[in-house]
């Protein structure tokens with residue numbers, strides 16, 4: 001089942017081409033979005049989150065064309081989004097902030113309080129729910145960001161570097177949460193931490209210079225690393241460097257292994 005279809009997507013920031021005629025589709029599961037700095041990961045996630053309009057191309061999400069302003073509100077109610085730079089109100093408690101986001105997502109008022117408690121518990125902050133956000137650590141604030149993204153049980157969840165700032169134990173728990181969420185939702189996670197991809201993702205999409213460089217499973221990417229003599233400290237790191245090298249040597253060719 002395809003929940004997100006991207007066709008000919010083009011995004012420019014002034015003179016920089018961030019996404020260059022990108023075609024992609026995603027279905028339920030956890031999709032790791034990898035790529036070097038400036039590859040276009042954030043640009044893609046921002047278009048999918050409906051916070052940035054592309055310069056060209058089309059995106060269908062959950063059966064709707066998100067370029068159609070009349071369809072966007074219905075899609076947004078079924079979306080969860082954690083931006084790379086996540087804004088919050090430091091004087092709000094965790095409960096108040098996540099409840100505010102539930103309200104913005106137009107959740108029914110009768111369901112919201114229990115949904116807020118459930119989302120906060122899922123990120124391991126139940127004991128801090130009535131604490132002001134300004135008194136939390138950076139990693140805890142990141143977890144508040146994840147809680148607001150999942151409060152509406154989204155069908156599409158977009159997480160831009162969600163594990164940045166989380167300690168190892170939290171990352172391990174977060175991967176478990178990702179696997180749970182990916183059982184029913186389409187989850188896109190951009191990350192620089194390839195070990196998160198190995199542990200939690202069902203598929204890998206590697207972008208480079210605004211184009212698709214590789215698609216496959218974490219295992220197939222690791223296998224490519226062994227075959228193509230990639231460099232790195234783990235099988236998936238070797239796969240990552242091998243796929244990037246192949247893409248740079250022949251940028252029109254996407255290496256696909258499914």
Ligand SMILES: Nc1ncnc2c1ncn2[C@@H]1O[C@H](COP(=O)(O)OP(=O)(O)OP(=O)(O)O)[C@@H](O)[C@H]1O
Pocket residue numbers: 013014016017018035036037038039040041042043044
């Ligand atoms: N607001 C902006 N103004 C100008 N250029 C931008 C802007 N945002 C992004 N870019 C450029 O667009 C390209 C893609 O950036 P993007 O942030 O999408 O990449 P990324 O893969 O998320 O990178 P990172 O891993 O560093 O977060 C880069 O060349 C970047 O410099």
